[in-house]
Amino acid sequence: MADISGIFKAYDIRGAVGTELNEAVAEGIGKALADMLDPGTVAVGRDMRPDSGALADAVIAGLTSQGRDVIDIGQVTSDMIYFAVGSMGLAGGAMVTASHNPGKDNGIKLCREQAKPIGHESGLFAIRDAVIAGTFNPAAEKPGTVTTKNIDEGWVQHVLSFVDADKLKPMRIAVDAGNGMAGKIFPELEPYVPWEVDEMYFELDGTFPNHEANPLKFETLSDMISRIKENKLDGGAAFDGDGDRAFLVDETGTVLTGGVMSAMLADYFLQQHPGAKIIYDVRNSRTVPRVIQASGGEPVIERVGHANIKRRMLEEDAVFGGEASGHFFFRDNWYADSGLIGAVIGLYVAGLSGKKLSELRKQYTHFAAIPEINFVVEDKDGALDRLSEAYSEYEQTRLDGLTINIGEHTWFNVRASNTEPVMRLNAESDSQAVLDDLVVRVKELIEG
Numbered sequence: 265m266a267d268i269s270g271i272f273k274a275y276d277i278r279g280a281v282g283t284e285l286n287e288a289v290a291e292g293i294g295k296a297l298a299d300m301l302d303p304g305t306v307a308v309g310r311d312m313r314p315d316s317g318a319l320a321d322a323v324i325a326g327l328t329s330q331g332r333d334v335i336d337i338g339q340v341t342s343d344m345i346y347f348a349v350g351s352m353g354l355a356g357g358a359m360v361t362a363s364h365n366p367g368k369d370n371g372i373k374l375c376r377e378q379a380k381p382i383g384h385e386s387g388l389f390a391i392r393d394a395v396i397a398g399t400f401n402p403a404a405e406k407p408g409t410v411t412t413k414n415i416d417e418g419w420v421q422h423v424l425s426f427v428d429a430d431k432l433k434p435m436r437i438a439v440d441a442g443n444g445m446a447g448k449i450f451p452e453l454e455p456y457v458p459w460e461v462d463e464m465y466f467e468l469d470g471t472f473p474n475h476e477a478n479p480l481k482f483e484t485l486s487d488m489i490s491r492i493k494e495n496k497l498d499g500g501a502a503f504d505g506d507g508d509r510a511f512l513v514d515e516t517g518t519v520l521t522g523g524v525m526s527a528m529l530a531d532y533f534l535q536q537h538p539g540a541k542i543i544y545d546v547r548n549s550r551t552v553p554r555v556i557q558a559s560g561g562e563p564v565i566e567r568v569g570h571a572n573i574k575r576r577m578l579e580e581d582a583v584f585g586g587e588a589s590g591h592f593f594f595r596d597n598w599y600a601d602s603g604l605i606g607a608v609i610g611l612y613v614a615g616l617s618g619k620k621l622s623e624l625r626k627q628y629t630h631f632a633a634i635p636e637i638n639f640v641v642e643d644k645d646g647a648l649d650r651l652s653e654a655y656s657e658y659e660q661t662r663l664d665g666l667t668i669n670i671g672e673h674t675w676f677n678v679r680a681s682n683t684e685p686v687m688r689l690n691a692e693s694d695s696q697a698v699l700d701d702l703v704v705r706v707k708e709l710i711e712g
Contacts, residue, residue: 278371287322294326304355313470331404341507343602346379350598364478379598383571433615438500442477446503477505489517510603514621523549526586543585
């Protein structure tokens, strides 16, 4: 087999369809997954990309050839594979998706029992090695069976269990599914909520004809922002391609960042679970630990990435975890992330508070911040060393890349991406002028 090692990333599998990820590779991944998991049935889901069905069928063929029974849950959001595995007590799951990647790509997300992630530190690279070498257990004498199951209704009821549905308030919102899987699932929620929903790009289309399905790039939200302003809506929600990330937008057309939503959701859970631990990633706004502490909780910082956040939440029995990227994790969701749960809670909090989304945004924004800046850097270690030396008089940590705290109210983090060949800069300060000067100097040091 050709060298396909590059498609095995830190947390999932992603590559160009045909040249890197094809049905033979997908079948091998299914076989290796079957060999790795504890005994039991495996769930398989897929997104709306043109080749996801064929790739999912290949994964299923690999699983059943090793004797695994499979529950095919069809077209779903990625968070639904975690729900399927957790709620049905399955041995694991595979979701065929490349999230927000371009339509020429596809991928596979894997998990084991209780929706525990399979990443580079928890078996993904062992699967890679088995697929490349073709070293699988002997095929089973009796292949496994395949049953189909629609879990949409069960999922919607699970999402609603995170709020008191009777207290949801009427709202007029736009929802941008970006032609991704939220376009199939959000309509299943609508009969249960008192919201007037302006559906945008709900047609499933894995070629993403309208815009990249990545709400972390705020420029992709321009159509929804225009709709909110033109129709004087209360706000909106935008999902990524596989529906496991969501951002809210307020009535002025301003995005509630991952930091704002992390702080708001942390506050919500601490009202229900006083003194609980909350996990946040190194890029996230320092508003988040400030709000957690003010609400009597215990903030715990962790490396970026869903595998890291989930593992730490399990270790700490944390009730909630938030990433700057818009991934939100919930203890009562098998510590897994969900865009829909995060969006529903956010809109529920807004309704209960009687405040506009813009008022909540301001309430949970304590610092000036920059949008994440990416740099193509050949010598990443050299860049970090230059930064460390230039700011040697300040507190530094190397939990994930390099974080430097300049006094109490200014900080920056530079880290190598786990999914792209770039370095990422995040920074905050209570002074916009200080932040602007800091970013200029840090940029110069990164670029050498």
